[in-house]
Amino acid sequence: IIEEQLHGALDRNEFEVVYQPKIDLADLKIMGAEALLRWNNPALGSVSPSEFIPIAEQTGIIVNIGKYVLTEAISAANNWHKNLGRDLNIAVNLSPRQFRDADLVPFIGRTIDEYGIDGHCLEVEITEGMFLSGYQHVNESLAQLNALGVNISMDDFGTGYSSLNYLRKYPFDMLKVDRSYIVNMTNEGTGKELVIASIAMAHSLNLKVIAEGVETKEQLDLLIDMGCDYAQGYLFSKPVPRHALEGLLVDNVDWY
Secondary structure, three states: OHHHHHOOOOOOOOEEEEEEEEEEOOOOEEEEEEEEEEEEEOOOEEEOHHHHHHHHHHHOOHHHHHHHHHHHHHHHHHHHHHHHOOOOEEEEEOOHHHHOOOOHHHHHHHHHHHHOOOHHHEEEEEOOHHHHOOOOOHHHHHHHHHHOOOEEEEEEEOOOOOHHHHHHHOOOOEEEEOHHHHHHOOOOOOHHHHHHHHHHHHHHOOOEEEEOOOOOHHHHHHHHHHOOOEEOOOOOOOOEOHHHHHHHHHHOOOOO
């Protein structure tokens, strides 16, 4: 039934993009946001991304949905620039199926031009699965995105096997430490050491580091001590609609 309802969901305006603030740990101010997709369907109610994204990926519907998310995110970045004079970094997840679409990079280029934002305002998050899929043009697409000035982030770092090799080989700007490591940082065991090692390694490759899933003050303090660059999570804010994020920016919230 999810697959059945997914067809036409875009045309029926059932999707919404929400934004989770990303915090610069140097001054604890918002430096950007991650664009996240939500689906509310009349028959199914609110459907979790973990349920519908794999089906959208499998059927190829993800290509058009992905273009919708990119357009919304780039439009929002343009809005915040015009209304607030702020150039925020907006991160969007890209799936392996989207990457196989020959129009992906030209589409991003056209949309950035249309909304007149700087390429550096957009960040695309990709996972190791992209490389494991074995598609030859991944290298070319990443090089083209790099040429547009788009930031490239390795998502879910530490959950796969060959991340280090990819980080050295491709033009990454950012490494995103998976929430499972952040949760385990304050428990007994090696969680804390793994985060310290990830940050040190990323910095040695001139990459910035963002920690996701930060939920406690204790985690935040540890990340600041470790020299982590950015963080996001429920400690700061849940994902919110575009206008609500604008409200947080206007209020210039300080979370410490």
